[in-house]
Amino acid sequence: LAGDLADALRSRGLSRAAVLRHCVHNASPALLTIGGxxxxxxxxGVVFVETLFAWPGLGGLLYDALSARDLPVVQGGVLVVAVAFVGVNILVDAAHALIDPRVRSPR
Incomplete structure (x- = not known):
């Protein structure tokens, strides 16, 4: 492990496992956000992958609907993808609040 935090923890006499635990704890909110x-x-990106490999699924359905100018199907597919995007972001924010107590709102 390298970095100012790891060096400071090692200089205080913490073991390598303890330093790793502290570093992971400090990096986990950023990793969670980027991962989400x-x-x-x-x-x-499922639309491009399913179209490229000719796999059946929502992406293929959206591509076929765009090609046929079937607007209700396109709107429904975009709505499903948008809800999935928002849902993932809500789950990430909730997990972030569980991991980092500084993010929680005061009561």
């Missing part, structure tokens, strides 16, 4: 955003972008 990447998962949401992965859900949005």
């Amino acid at each position: 955003l990447q998962l949401a972008y992965l859900l949005e």
Whole structure:
């Protein structure tokens, strides 16, 4: 482990496992946020992957609906993808509040 935090913890005499635990605890909110955003972008990219590999699914349905100009199906598919994106972000925010007590709102 390298970095100012790890060096400071090691200079205080903490073991390598304790330093790793502190570093993971400090990095987990950022990792959770980035991981949640990447998962949401992965859900949005399903249209391209399913079209490219000719897999059946929501992405293929959206592509076929766009090609046929079937607007109600396109609107429904975009709504499903948008709700999935918002749902993933809500779950990430809730998990962030569980991990980091500084994020919780005061009562």
